[in-house]
Amino acid sequence: MYAGEPAIEAYGLGMRYRRGWALRDCSFRLPVGRICGLVGPNGAGKTTLLNIAAHVLEPTQGSISLFGEAPGSAEAGRRTAFLAQEKPLFRRFTVAETLRLGRELNPGWDQRAAEDIIRAGNVPFEAKIGTLSGGQRTRVAIALAFGKRPDLLLLDEPMSDLDPVVRHEIMGILLAEAAEHGTTVLMSTHVLAELENVCDYLVVVSGGGVRLAGDVDELKSVHTLITGAREGDGLPVALGHHALVESRTSGRQFTALVRPEGPVIGPWETDTPNMEELLLAYLRSPDAPPLITPTAQVHRQGFGTGAVAA
Numbered sequence: 001m002y003a004g005e006p007a008i009e010a011y012g013l014g015m016r017y018r019r020g021w022a023l024r025d026c027s028f029r030l031p032v033g034r035i036c037g038l039v040g041p042n043g044a045g046k047t048t049l050l051n052i053a054a055h056v057l058e059p060t061q062g063s064i065s066l067f068g069e070a071p072g073s074a075e076a077g078r079r080t081a082f083l084a085q086e087k088p089l090f091r092r093f094t095v096a097e098t099l100r101l102g103r104e105l106n107p108g109w110d111q112r113a114a115e116d117i118i119r120a121g122n123v124p125f126e127a128k129i130g131t132l133s134g135g136q137r138t139r140v141a142i143a144l145a146f147g148k149r150p151d152l153l154l155l156d157e158p159m160s161d162l163d164p165v166v167r168h169e170i171m172g173i174l175l176a177e178a179a180e181h182g183t184t185v186l187m188s189t190h191v192l193a194e195l196e197n198v199c200d201y202l203v204v205v206s207g208g209g210v211r212l213a214g215d216v217d218e219l220k221s222v223h224t225l226i227t228g229a230r231e232g233d234g235l236p237v238a239l240g241h242h243a244l245v246e247s248r249t250s251g252r253q254f255t256a257l258v259r260p261e262g263p264v265i266g267p268w269e270t271d272t273p274n275m276e277e278l279l280l281a282y283l284r285s286p287d288a289p290p291l292i293t294p295t296a297q298v299h300r301q302g303f304g305t306g307a308v309a310a
């Protein structure tokens, strides 16, 4: 594998339900070994995208490849684990039986990794799944996903029913696993603050399309957060030539996030945004021009041959 080889490459991906398009012309590239936050407002298409990658749904348009293979291929299936919002576990199975099923279905199964996750939460191995709390069930589902030792983990709001201490613990396991095994992670979430120290890659979808994609440091570095005294209602005229993502005024002050087209000169304070400031600005400004950094761009010629094409 060469550095930068894509774990996921989506090209012109679209999904139309009866009510209309949920995803439209969605293209991005996620290199191997990255931990990527998938962010967007409610109904943006995050679950749809993850379901297509996990081969739960077939796209209406476009194509997606996982390690150069179509999602339905045996190779992509073996290398990928998906943790959906609804955890499809058998309620009548015990925790131990659930792990045994994981072991029987997955050739590379790591029983110890799975058991450690269960034990850390003090979940009894003999307890039936149907008797567990929502958070305990999520822990079992996470143990199943990690026990598979996947090269790619697709997580759809995995922490939404976990308490804050457990979220922190599971994030720690996620980071340690990814660092030790080079696992690629694509994880949807609404908890932006949680992404700051976890993700090194971002894909933001809204209105069915990709608004922002790429390496976090690269994305931050091409933006400037400007704060200064308010002059009127909008952005000061002298800042007008920079590409504006968002500007807000409160009292006598304005704050703006721009993609500077040259030095920002004037009586203003400038700073590099943190991840939450960057994401919030894009989420609040659906009309801001999209930005896909070069590492996240897809070039049709290099596209994996095993992909599902429309």
Ligand SMILES: Nc1ncnc2c1ncn2[C@@H]1O[C@H](COP(=O)(O)OP(=O)(O)OP(=O)(O)O)[C@@H](O)[C@H]1O
Pocket: 017, 018, 019, 021, 022, 040, 041, 042, 043, 044, 045, 046, 047, 048, 049
């Ligand atoms: N099975 C379906 N049939 C019809 N429309 C659907 C179906 N599943 C999703 N949609 C619609 O597709 C759009 C995208 O939904 P999706 O669940 O992918 O968004 P999301 O970004 O995961 O949202 P959330 O943050 O609320 O979980 C929404 O408008 C949703 O109503």
